[in-house]
Amino acid sequence: MGIGGLRGVLGRRESGRICISFRVKMKMASLLNTSASVISVNVNSIPLLNRTNFKDWKEYVSIVLGCMDLDLALRTDIDAALTDESTADHKRDFEKWGHFNRMCLMIMKRGVPESFSGSVSDEVTAKEFFEQIDKRFVKND
Incomplete structure (x- = not known):
């Protein structure tokens, strides 16, 4: 057999x-x-952002990222850049934050119209991206 x-x-x-x-x-x-x-179900539960659903979209994104334990990049700012003198703990935290930031950006950009996400710099952090969306869409909701 x-x-x-x-x-x-x-x-x-x-x-x-x-x-x-x-x-x-x-x-x-x-x-x-x-x-x-589970990740797929969570990510697919986020509605596509439009001019009328920002409040709901933001709540869905916050809940999904929180439940997936990825919201560290939204709650904290990045520490100083790595140097030769950086400790192992700092390197670990820096890499962890970078991973969470990339994941947050991918998930958020998936639920945002390309006309908006394409106009945002690739150098923006997840927290800054969220703030830019907030500025643009909160007045419409």
Whole structure:
């Protein structure tokens, strides 16, 4: 009895170890797929921003980013840039903040009309992007 590319390998004496390894990998893959599904559902729940739904859009984005634990980039400003003297903790925090910032920007830009997101600099932080959207759309809501 074999599974995919493991056919013939399972007949060996070490098959128990291979089976256990395979099962663990399958469970991890299932967990990753579940996480990807949850992320997809969360991101897809954000409505496309238009002139009349800014308040709802902002609430959806805030909830989704908060539930996904990505809102650090919206709640805090970036620390000083990394230098040769930066500590390991500072490097870790800087990289973590950068990851959260990129994820926030991707998720927010997905729900914003291209006519607006295309006019925003690529150098803007997620917090600045949120503030620019706020300035542009809050008066319409």
